[in-house]
Amino acid sequence: MIAKRLQTTRATINDVAAVAGVSRGTVSRVLNSEVYVSDAAKKAVEDAIEQVGYVRNTAARNLVTRQSHAIGLIVHEPHSLFLEDPNIGSILLGTNSVLSDNDYQLVSLIIDSDRDSHRVAEYLTGGFVDGVIIVSARAHDPIARVVSQIGIPAAFVGHPVDIEGIPYVGIDNFSAAKAITTRLMQTGRRTIGMIAAGLDRDSGQDRVAGFTAALGEAFDPELVVKVPLYAHASGIEGMRELLARAPHVDGVFAASDAIAAGVLDVLRDTGRSVPGDVGVVGFDDSAWATRSQPPLSTVHQPAGQLGRRAAESVLAQIRGEAVDSAGTFLDTHIVWRDSA
Amino acid sequence: MIAKRLQTTRATINDVAAVAGVSRGTVSRVLNSEVYVSDAAKKAVEDAIEQVGYVRNTAARNLVTRQSHAIGLIVHEPHSLFLEDPNIGSILLGTNSVLSDNDYQLVSLIIDSDRDSHRVAEYLTGGFVDGVIIVSARAHDPIARVVSQIGIPAAFVGHPVDIEGIPYVGIDNFSAAKAITTRLMQTGRRTIGMIAAGLDRDSGQDRVAGFTAALGEAFDPELVVKVPLYAHASGIEGMRELLARAPHVDGVFAASDAIAAGVLDVLRDTGRSVPGDVGVVGFDDSAWATRSQPPLSTVHQPAGQLGRRAAESVLAQIRGEAVDSAGTFLDTHIVWRDSA
Known part of the structure; x- marks a missing residue:
């Protein structure tokens, strides 16, 4: 069974206006829940929205507020480690729990090649995220340098030896x-x-x-x-x-x-x-x-907590609060089992 | 050492124009590499861009083309499995390799709660991604239904029993x-x-x-x-x-x-x-x-290949090509080691 899926041409506010038989301005007033709209016009717009499958473009709205409500998470690990290091999963889930509680979307960005590095750097500067958390950055990391240059709210989990001025969370x-x-x-x-x-x-x-x-x-x-x-x-x-x-x-x-x-x-x-x-x-x-x-x-090592603290630091920076631009060290302890 | 990081107020095209002593229009013409700009104005704008740290907002440009050049990857697994299932990492890296070769950014979205589900659904409808790959969707999955409704280019790895019309890649x-x-x-x-x-x-x-x-x-x-x-x-x-x-x-x-x-x-x-x-x-x-x-x-099970094929399907849909809306099954084989 071969079927061509329709290419996605997203319905616009113009489509809604045309179907509802009202002006763009009226559609906009309904979308923004303003009061000066007749019930009849409101109903016509709502029906039209359903009919044409209109979905509001949040990215467009974000241009007004200059906020995407998304935070990037970048993990610098080669293939093999990404696949087998349970710490990374714990950091990811810790980060996500704090961001989710604050209605931020975590977007995880993979770096698996130089090509990825360049594209991710462009993505970070492009207004798609309001902040970034960087895990396991190495010395001379190009992403860490881009983040430092554009001044986007950021935190490291672990600390690259050659970047100053960005808060980090780690252990001793x-x-x-x-x-x-x-x-x-x-x-x-x-x-x-x-x-x-x-x-x-x-x-x-x-x-x-x-x-x-x-x-x-x-x-x-x-x-x-x-x-x-x-x-x-x-x-x-x-x-x-x-x-x-x-x-x-x-x-x-x-x-x-x-x-x-x-x-x-x-x-x-x-x-x-x-x-x-x-x-x-x-x-x-x-x-x-x-x-x-x-x-x-x-x-x-408190991996989930490292992720949570890094997320809290980035959110605090977005709110314009003072954050410690040096490191925060979390406690570790020895767990003695049977191998020694 | 407590230091307040500057809140990120991203420099705008207005800041560039003010520093360069030219109009916004001139800045825009320089940014778009148009020819009717004097060398002196061009130099003044370039210097001003460097001075104020202006970075072009790609999200804004995307509004014109209605493309983000990003593809979402959603993995539906509870905590424990996300942390320990090496297949998921292989699918992720397989997907990333195809998208990266085509200059698309993979953004991985975690679903760890109902709150996450709702927020991710909004993110998908918000214009942040051009397509989506869904791994391990279950029956009655709310995200899969949203994807089906908005008609965004999509592919499943594995197949939820109750969603039709979206291509999937799996094994027998x-x-x-x-x-x-x-x-x-x-x-x-x-x-x-x-x-x-x-x-x-x-x-x-x-x-x-x-x-x-x-x-x-x-x-x-x-x-x-x-x-x-x-x-x-x-x-x-x-x-x-x-x-x-x-x-x-x-x-x-x-x-x-x-x-x-x-x-x-x-x-x-x-x-x-x-x-x-x-x-x-x-x-x-x-x-x-x-x-x-x-x-x-x-x-x-060819986990990396499952990710690659799903990515290829989504890219083909974005290009408006015909894709098989039924399933694609990849081969498996038995590996006999020592446990039986």
Whole structure:
């Protein structure tokens, strides 16, 4: 069955006026619920609206108020991470809950290529959104620079190292990494390695610094394996490399739960028990942590709350309120399960 | 450090004209690259644009062409599934790749409450998007009805049972479910149960029908446990119920890989080996399938391709081309791994 769908030619106010047999002005007065319209004209317009399928163009109305009542959310993650990082979903839903309560529409914009970056930058400058929330921006991020230049209300979740003056919401990655590494040391581990990722961002750098600070004199840079992504596959790759460098490693701090899940897979495949032979800790307390075998000891990161606070900051800016242009840090805590 | 960010008052064409010391008309002629402008005026306008930070309002220009060059993507899934279903990410990225190649902006709209539904319906009718792709619509879906009424170019991924006339892209769930159940029977299993989900959609109903058809006279409705979601937690809940009804079950068809992962957890916790004691098969071939222990035998569903085909259909409708208003079915195949 092949059928041509009618091309959408949206009915205009002129169509309504013609069918109702009244002027455009009368249609407009009915639409705006003004009082100086006869009941007969009102009925004629309402019937005509139904007949021609007229829908008011909100984008046009927005030109008057210069507001779209939409907020963009931009997530900078490559394919693989977008698909597997439960934090991103939690941030998205946290953001949406605050915006929805305030009658704002969240529009999520994917960046998956340079072409996407350029088009999204144009979209942001085009009046389609009143504000923007940027998740996981990296150093030299072109979108973050555009946002900074056009002065649109904005907030970061996480903080790119090279952009100033835009509020951000994050966690204290240094202290959290130091705390969980210290806890791992207290279980009696002697040779502790780290699978580090995201080193082009504050978060990744700070987790390595916290790990280093916890170990103090016991720190050995050879035991820090750097991988590109906070991803399961990176965990597998990184743990293989760590075992090649140090077969007798007995503790691992993985920079994310997804990485830790990859670490567990490699340890199982090489016949090492967890936590018997090797203690493993992660970071995030995402769904990965509870589904791993054994469940992961990890740092709880308040992902939904990060999204909510970023949304609140953008709405406050739109209302013209004072906001903290520096960072807001939310609390983390350690959740100790069975992997260490 | 508390600093008030300047409220965004976007510079207008009037600001540019005032700073450049020319008329609005001259500014407009420069912006539109018209020829009857002196070099001096052109330079003055360009300098003024830079000085006041003027950015052209694309939304305003779109009113003339009645095109936003944006396409909405709506995913109807509750919290839990949005966070854990890798198919949705694949559909999203497949859609984005086609739209990006055609210079369309994908805007993803979250539906997480009735309030969201109403606001999204308004957004769709408001001229912000030229078309819409709807994933996982259920029966009686209010958004699908709005889309059908306003006649905006649209395509479904999957098919709500009660909406006609809008093209959709899907798979043959009946045949796929029948094929994998038959394969499971061929491994010698005698008491085969199913954990069924999504029964308010074609996909869920068709998977049960395929399972039923494969078993033929061996079918026992007591061995079909119905759960609300295609989710890991639903798999745990459903498998516990199935074991309560039939402790000697030796084969399980899970309606999704996430459900199958929950089934595996329950079997492990109750001391049953897989595939030794019980053979388990899933559906989707998502990341869950390869990460499970053991990796899942499952139906491969072309999620990225579903998104791409839906995007192509919407773009064709926007161009006014004929499209098939019935369904397009993409091929699936069985991937046999270690769980059965």
